[in-house]
Amino acid sequence: MSDALVEARDGILIITINRPDAKNAMNKEASELIAAALDRLDAEDDLRVGIVTGAGGTFCSGMDLKGFLRGETPFVAGRGFGGITQKSPAKPLIAAVDGYALAGGLEVAIACDMIVANENAKFGIPEVKRGLAAAAGGLMRLPKKIAPHIAMELALTGDFMDAKRAYELGLVNRVTSGPALDAAIELAQAIAGNGPLAVKKSKQVIAESGEWSEAEMWQKQTETLGNLFATNDAREGAAAFAEKRKPNWTGT
Template structure:
């Protein structure tokens, strides 16, 4: 059945859970899975009732990378303009959390690095072992790892292809939370904390953090204002202030 439905989605309040559903293949990405993820990402961004997403894997593992059997048949699990697994070149505009159990290797690691936050079980393993297969981590691993961890450490992992654990990843600052239980449960706690906030404010805050890394210093305040200005005059901004004053939960409208 998982071959027929390689990606599952579930809505819990403002949270969209995206599950890679090829457990018999350790959730290795083929073209069908990539199309399913891309469709789920489109849904996350398009639905005003959703404010945060979680991507996880079925069967106790996150993703073992590219489906090598498909690769040998000439199939590529990438979508033009979207990248590997329909995600790595075009992450959503809304926050996305990776919930990692088991292995996040090769393309699986690159999926996780594409997310805004990562929560992992203590026994999870990470790595970009493509060099061991005569390949290169071209779906974002070689680009994002040296930006998200110390340069020389990223260089070592990329050139040796060795795995590293969740504790090491946490020490390097690429994981937000390490849990003893299922990663999804901890990711849902994090997502709920995000989803309780104003959706316009959350989306704009992510946009500033992501885009400001490339802004010239003499333009950064102007560019930030262009993004956050509409938030300050939104209905949600007034609702947030009123809810605080009236000591009640806010009723966000996303406008």
């Protein structure tokens, strides 16, 4: 059985870490399969949104320590840990978290653009408890997602937080009593119904604008959006609104 499963469903690419017996601990094979799936997400025009989830009621418990002891590293060149932490796809990506998202598992989740979690989910970067550090993005990315002093506490104590607390801190978008994947698909469908070029460019501005100075931000936004307002989809969106119908997006 493959260590990661990939399914295209109505414009949504669902990527499932498939090592439930190991609590979906990330290994080299799963990382490579995830990286390939993200390449596919960006390459295929009919795919609009990606979802990363885990099989068997757990998202990801982090790096496969048994593999680590054998000398295996679950990193992909140019993509990072899990095939995702260093390079995000151009299209939106949602983490659907059931159970534990710990260590590298949390780093995979926060590398996504949005997180949907079951109410019983747990989040944490407990690497310090093993003499390690959350070096796959956790130490750098988490303080940008939540208050830095809260991120500091999580990094230095290794303590977990539940989905309710993660939602209160703004780390999680939605908390559900059912399977996280179902709620993530609902969110993905809402995104997939919008103009694909507009969605892609909007993600890019939000992702990159944190590094722009106030003096350059308007020029940078104009450059990033390019000719978006002159595209066929822009005209189609306006026409569909005026005619009270569903838009027929072409991605042009």
